[in-house]
Amino acid sequence: xxxxxxxxxxxxxxxxxxxxxxLMHGKEVGSIIxxxxxxxxxxxxxxxxxxxxxxxxxxxxxxxxxxxTDAIFKAFAMIAYKFEEDIINSMxxxxxxxxxxxxxxxxxxxSQCGSLIGKGGSKIKEMRESxxxxxxxxxxxxxxxxxRAVTISGAPEAIIQCVKQIxxxxxxxPPKGATIPYRPKPASTPVIFSGGQVRADPLGASxxxxxxxxxxxxxxxxxxxxxxxxxxxxxxSNHISPQPSP
Numbered sequence: 001x002x003x004x005x006x007x008x009x010x011x012x013x014x015x016x017x018x019x020x021x022x023l024m025h026g027k028e029v030g031s032i033i034x035x036x037x038x039x040x041x042x043x044x045x046x047x048x049x050x051x052x053x054x055x056x057x058x059x060x061x062x063x064x065x066x067x068x069t070d071a072i073f074k075a076f077a078m079i080a081y082k083f084e085e086d087i088i089n090s091m092x093x094x095x096x097x098x099x100x101x102x103x104x105x106x107x108x109x110x111s112q113c114g115s116l117i118g119k120g121g122s123k124i125k126e127m128r129e130s131x132x133x134x135x136x137x138x139x140x141x142x143x144x145x146x147x148r149a150v151t152i153s154g155a156p157e158a159i160i161q162c163v164k165q166i167x168x169x170x171x172x173x174p175p176k177g178a179t180i181p182y183r184p185k186p187a188s189t190p191v192i193f194s195g196g197q198v199r200a201d202p203l204g205a206s207x208x209x210x211x212x213x214x215x216x217x218x219x220x221x222x223x224x225x226x227x228x229x230x231x232x233x234x235x236x237s238n239h240i241s242p243q244p245s246p
Contacts, residue, residue, distance in 0.1 A: 016068065016069060016171065017066070017067065017068055017069075018066070018067075018068075018069050018072055018167060018170070018171065019064060019065070019066040020064075020065045020066075020072055020076075020106060020163075020167070021062055021063070021064050021065075021106065021107040021108075021147075021181075022062070022063040022064075022065070022079075022104060022105060022106060022107065023060055023061075023062060023063075023105040023106075023107050023142075023149060023182070023184075024060065024061055024062075024063055024105070025059065025060060025061075026058075026059060026060075026061065028083070029053060029061045029063065031082060031083070031086050032051075032053070032063065032079060032082065033053065039082065040053070042078075043075055043078045043079070044075075046074065046078065047067070047071050047072075047074035047075035047078060048067060048068070048070075048071035048074070049065050049066065049067035049068075049071040049072050049074065049075040050064075050065070050066040050067055051063065051064070051065050051075060052064045052066075054183075054184070056184070056186050057186050057187055058184040058185065058186050058187060059184070059187050060184040061184060062107065062182070062183070062184065069164075069167055072163075072167070073160060073163065073164060073167075076104075076159070076160055076163050077156065077160050079104070080102050080104065080156035080159045080160060081156050083102045083103075083104075083156075084102050084155075084156050087099060087100060087102065101134070101153040101154050101155065102153065102154065102155065102156055102159055103151060103152070103153045104151075104152050104153075104159060104163075105149050105150070105151050105152075106149070106150040106151075106152065106163075106166065107142065107147045107148075107149060107150075107181075107182055108137075108147060108148055108149075108150050108166075108170070109146060109147055109148075109175035109179040110141050110146050110147060110148050111146070111175045111176040111177060111179070112169070112170055112173055112174075112175050113137050113148050113150070115169050115170075115172070115173035116135075116137055116150065116166060116169050116170075117137055123169065124137065127162055127165050127166070130161070130165070131154070131158045131159075131161040131162040131165065132154055132155070132158040132161075133152050133153065133154035133155075133158035133159055133161070133162040134151075134152070134153040134154055135150065135151070135152055135162060136150070136151045137149075137150050138150070138151075142182035143182070143185075144180070144182070144183070145180045145181055145182035145183070146178075146179050146180045147179065147180070147181060147182045150166070152166075
């Protein structure tokens, strides 16, 4: 099966159905959803794209955008401008003077990443230079998947142009073989320390759980009998069982 013929993106140039997956932190997802789901509803209606957000109590969520490429570009533009608005609002209460860039993380099958990078890095260099966005393809695959994160940073306009070019490459070079999609793992139950600090990340929480378990595990009743000759002792768990000295 031949890959679809794709025109360079322009006004109505691309018009095939495509699915793009984004990896977002919980706070970013909250911004996209909005109060009572108003923001994501508006994005769906105005862009014409289907926007689905993965369920679950996870530190990270997958946002799937599906539709004709024109609709996808509109949805991306709305997300990028929303994130820029969030950055501007956060700066009003911050001493920072320089505005940080908007950052989006795409989830792309690893088999397509070679085409995104290009021979000797030529394609990714061309994208950076022509759009002004920073593009980075992760060297490692995301856990338990055959996908990699592609991070795009810059002004919303630069991000939108970069996403258009990435879509062209993905359509021209379809994924090879089966793709195992990345699914974020749920967060462990938050561990609250005496200082009121909460650790909700899976690794931190499991480590903290183990630490607390070791600190507060009730020790079994045991009596150790020391041998004066050997200097060793043998504990017996859960019952009192002194050893006779030789």
